[in-house]
Amino acid sequence: MVSPHHTSTEGIEMETMWGEREALMSVGFMGPPNTFSELQPATTAPNIYSAYRSLFNTVSQRLARGEELGHEQYYSVDRVSKSLHSLIDSIAGTSRNETLSTYPTSDLRKLEQHYIFRNQSEVMNFAVNNSSLLQPLHEAYSQIRNYFGESVQAVLEVVTDPEFVEDQELVIFIRTDISPDEALKKLEQIDNAWWLDVSADARKKLCINVEFI
Numbered sequence: 001m002v003s004p005h006h007t008s009t010e011g012i013e014m015e016t017m018w019g020e021r022e023a024l025m026s027v028g029f030m031g032p033p034n035t036f037s038e039l040q041p042a043t044t045a046p047n048i049y050s051a052y053r054s055l056f057n058t059v060s061q062r063l064a065r066g067e068e069l070g071h072e073q074y075y076s077v078d079r080v081s082k083s084l085h086s087l088i089d090s091i092a093g094t095s096r097n098e099t100l101s102t103y104p105t106s107d108l109r110k111l112e113q114h115y116i117f118r119n120q121s122e123v124m125n126f127a128v129n130n131s132s133l134l135q136p137l138h139e140a141y142s143q144i145r146n147y148f149g150e151s152v153q154a155v156l157e158v159v160t161d162p163e164f165v166e167d168q169e170l171v172i173f174i175r176t177d178i179s180p181d182e183a184l185k186k187l188e189q190i191d192n193a194w195w196l197d198v199s200a201d202a203r204k205k206l207c208i209n210v211e212f213i
Helices: 008-026 042-064 071-102 105-114 120-129 131-148 180-193 200-205
Strands: 153-161 164-176 206-212
Touching (some): 131 153, 131 180, 131 200, 131 206, 180 206
Parallel strands (some): 164 206
8 A cells, every 4th residue: 555654756746646637627528528519629638638648657657666546546547547438439439420421321222222233342332432423323223224124134343454453443234135236226325315414523433334144
């Protein structure tokens, strides 16, 4: 246990611990925040960092000397630790919520209903990273059904240029057993009816082709 008699250095350390405990209370982190909006503004960060660093440094030094903490000191460290974990959980939770709110899950579910994904994770990642393609993909499916029949199968696959690994595009493969001449004619009809009006940026990342079965 800690001796009731302290050297001048130990007395200073004790005063530092209690002073930093008050500093922690003053910046509002002795109680865990309930929502992200309750977090302190960025201007308090240096104060929080300074208070935490001094407290834990003092505790580490005392433990290194083989001393034990009293109940009050342990209580202070425990509260700070819980506050830090609560802060981390709040930030992580907010980040997850923001990601879910912006992630186009409904659009991806619709795509899965319309298309067959080859290498699902690769297709989904490409679609998310190029979200401007989602609307053209939905429109393309309607055009494909219109010209190739309602029972047609369409496949999505990310294709990489073998000479330029970073150059990728999402290809729609229309699976069909009609003749090549007839398939080419239908592709030209899709071009004239819709594809040529699609934005140039989308056409750089998206391609429509035929896969004969």
